[in-house]
Amino acid sequence: MDSLDRAIINRLQDGLPVCEYPYLAVARELDTDEVTLLDRLEHLLDSGMLSRFGPMIHAEVMGGGLTLAALEVPEERFELVNDIVNAMPEVAHNYQRNHRLNMWFVIATERPEQVQDVINRIESETGLVVYNFPKEDEFYLNLRFSV
């Protein structure tokens, strides 16, 4: 990764403009050209430096449901349970963590009442208790990382 890659990552976390030639507009800001920007962006996505590039949907404004949930998964069943949880399209993120509650995932749904349906499905398919941690108060959210 060189300084142009870093500049692209930092700039594109703030959002692509909505105009006819948005990559050209960003390329000019970064003192490069459109073809280079698109090549670099493709490479950053392919190499996994960027996990995706597109709309960041705000579940609650859309009227959707969102929660953080956790499972205590027996080590020997971890991969099996992981497959079950990840197969649910409503599971947006899932992390293994070093705790008795060792699997933590975000459930995002189009309608608030669907969160409970997803929890019920995970419980019935895994036989495990889902611990639900819905947000009660938001103090801060900043998804940008400068590199």
Place this chain on the structure above:
Amino acid sequence: MNSAVIDMSTYGPVLDDVDRRILLATQAGLPLVSRPYHAVAEMVGIPSAELMLRLRRLLADGVIRRLAAVPNHYKLGYRANGMTVWDVDDEQISRLGQQVGQLPFVSHCYRRPRHLPIWRFNLFAMVHGHDRDDVQEQIQTIQRCLGEACRDHDVLYSTRILKKTGLRMQPQANQKES
């Protein structure tokens, strides 16, 4: 970033069928071509001017936060990602949560319910460092900020990303009858 709570009862139906098709067509990724919005408009079957108008409205309304790159912080050198969790006096959590949220290394800070006896923590603050020593220092800073109001804390490191697709809409919702 505007993440204020919006009263949905006065907000009305947020997405119509075309909006929904736009989100479905773009959520896996914007096209990497010179005129990406024209390409999306073609997929959705609407004029590109309308597509851009709708995207601007969705952005203005906050349905879409941004059309943006989402970094993989592991690959970018932030290898120690700790979910720090705190058992904070309920009377003081609103004030103290705000203070913790203002710390520069905190990316998310939320109040969440306890699940006794397995889980006694009600304040969650995600922190990110290059290594675990960084995170330990960050934890000490949070600890000083919370003082006596904090009875216990822990840090859960992510040891593996199992899934990171982001928030997705379901295609079948597109076909549901009105």
